[in-house]
Amino acid sequence: MFAEELKTIRRLGIRHVLLQLLNFASVIASGLMIWKGLGLITNSESPIVVVLSGSMEPAFYRGDLLFLTNPANVPYHTGDITVYKVPGGQIPIVHRVLETRGVVRRASSSAKKAAAKGLADEGKEGAVLRTQPEAEVEQLLLTKGDNNHIDDIDLYEGLEWLERRHVVGKVRGFLPYIGYVTIAMNDFPKLKYALLGILGLVALVQRE
Amino acid sequence: MTRPRKARNGATPSPSQADDNEGPTASTSTTRPLSLLNLALSPSERDEVKVNNSNLTDLKNACDDAVKRFLSRPDLFKQIHTHTDVRLALGWASVFVAAGTAYYGWKVEFEQSKPVVWAGLIIYVLLTALQALYAYFVEGDVVFVGKRKTFEKRIVTERITLSSHTTPSKSSKPPSYHLTATYVRSASGGKSLLNRGNASQGRGYTTFFDEKGTMDQERFETWVAELVDKVTEDKSQ
Numbered sequence: 001m002f003a004e005e006l007k008t009i010r011r012l013g014i015r016h017v018l019l020q021l022l023n024f025a026s027v028i029a030s031g032l033m034i035w036k037g038l039g040l041i042t043n044s045e046s047p048i049v050v051v052l053s054g055s056m057e058p059a060f061y062r063g064d065l066l067f068l069t070n071p072a073n074v075p076y077h078t079g080d081i082t083v084y085k086v087p088g089g090q091i092p093i094v095h096r097v098l099e100t101r102g103v104v105r106r107a108s109s110s111a112k113k114a115a116a117k118g119l120a121d122e123g124k125e126g127a128v129l130r131t132q133p134e135a136e137v138e139q140l141l142l143t144k145g146d147n148n149h150i151d152d153i154d155l156y157e158g159l160e161w162l163e164r165r166h167v168v169g170k171v172r173g174f175l176p177y178i179g180y181v182t183i184a185m186n187d188f189p190k191l192k193y194a195l196l197g198i199l200g201l202v203a204l205v206q207r208e
Numbered sequence: 209m210t211r212p213r214k215a216r217n218g219a220t221p222s223p224s225q226a227d228d229n230e231g232p233t234a235s236t237s238t239t240r241p242l243s244l245l246n247l248a249l250s251p252s253e254r255d256e257v258k259v260n261n262s263n264l265t266d267l268k269n270a271c272d273d274a275v276k277r278f279l280s281r282p283d284l285f286k287q288i289h290t291h292t293d294v295r296l297a298l299g300w301a302s303v304f305v306a307a308g309t310a311y312y313g314w315k316v317e318f319e320q321s322k323p324v325v326w327a328g329l330i331i332y333v334l335l336t337a338l339q340a341l342y343a344y345f346v347e348g349d350v351v352f353v354g355k356r357k358t359f360e361k362r363i364v365t366e367r368i369t370l371s372s373h374t375t376p377s378k379s380s381k382p383p384s385y386h387l388t389a390t391y392v393r394s395a396s397g398g399k400s401l402l403n404r405g406n407a408s409q410g411r412g413y414t415t416f417f418d419e420k421g422t423m424d425q426e427r428f429e430t431w432v433a434e435l436v437d438k439v440t441e442d443k444s445q
Contacts, residue, residue, distance in 0.1 A: 007255060015289060015292050015293075015296065018296055018300075019292070019295070019296065022296060022299045022300060022303070025299075025300075025303045026299055026302065026303055028303075029302060029303045029306035029307065029332070030306070030336075032306050032307070032309075032310040033306050033309070033310075033329060033332050033333075035310075036309060036310060036313055036325055036328075036329060037329050039313075039318075039325075040322065040325060040326060040329065045318040165319075
């Protein structure tokens with residue numbers, strides 16, 4: 001098979017080789033840029049994640065694909081499902097928000113900051129926070145998996161509350177089972193390389 | 209004009225053509241470039257071209273490649289690669305911008321990396337858009353752009369552009385390959401125009417490809433040669 005290709009390459013010259021390599025490289029480049037663009041638009045470091053554990057059953061099962069957004073100054077509420085990464089933790093965790101402690105401050109005024117401090121979320125806070133659209137929100141969160149008996153304090157590696165900066169995003173939607181492809185590629189790395197190799201071969205051999 | 213170097217199948221330039229090219233005639237602007245019809249290669253010197261008969265893209269690509277191979281022979285035209293080079297430059301630039309942005313985004317923490325990643329993303333989109341626009345508007349259907357300089361009393365430059373497109377099959381006709389040739393002949397660095405020509409012809413793919421998909425390159429090259437001759441002929445004669 002390669003003898004044919006080598007003959008073709010010699011016949012068509014180096015520009016042809018560069019064009020074919022460009023085909024392959026631009027497929028990868030466009031994939032990377034779409035991923036980065038999605039991350040910027042959703043304001044989330046990793047807008048699509050796969051559920052690895054069963055701690056959110058029956059809502060999410062292992063292998064589900066989750067779509068996240070992380071709107072910058074919109075506060076999270078009890079009941080939101082968040083994905084967070086504890087500093088020093090290995091993998092992101094998907095659990096539900098149990099409690100929040102909010103600090104709302106207007107960028108310009110520090111007097112209002114003192115007044116708004118320490119409000120606990122009892123439903124009323126939601127109304128207060130929503131009427132201040134220009135506010136900077138700083139929140140502390142406590143989470144728990146639906147399928148776990150206890151909350152996540154033990155997972156926080158010494159912290160008492162999660163901060164907003166630890167949160168990757170809030171779950172907006174999901175697709176069941178699709179994530180198994182990623183799980184398979186992580187558990188069997190050879191599969192990943194095989195897939196990449198096939199993609200490369202197809203892109204190199206084909207012409208537009 | 210140098211004598212063709214490769215052994216021909218018994219074909220040599222006919223006496224009238226040799227006269228045209230060697231000595232200056234009464235009016236040099238009416239000399240005609242060497243007819244291409246006698247430049248067929250012997251079958252044993254060719255690589256066989258075999259394509260998938262049912263794939264129109266493959267057929268078109270095979271014909272385009274044959275045109276490029278034929279016309280960029282040392283004794284014919286010299287291919288100008290500007291279109292390809294622009295595409296390569298824009299394409300590879302966008303790939304490197306994408307790679308750099310992705311690497312930066314991976315190394316630097318998310319919030320900090322945002323402005324640079326935005327910049328990289330916008331530059332990538334611009335480069336890709338430029339490349340697409342260039343390919344669509346400027347390059348279009350062009351398959352081959354060639355140049356040739358000959359010297360008879362003064363430097364004469366010829367420039368030929370070939371573009372091709374495919375018409376898919378209709379109930380009565382097989383799919384066909386259309387070649388359009390544009391030719392300009394000028395002297396003194398392009399300032400005085402000596403000749404200009406335009407011609408377009410189509411042939412069904414069945415003319416050049418047999419049922420196994422092997423390309424009859426001689427017949428194809430003869431057809432291309434006829435077309436090029438038609439477009440280079442001097443109308444004032």
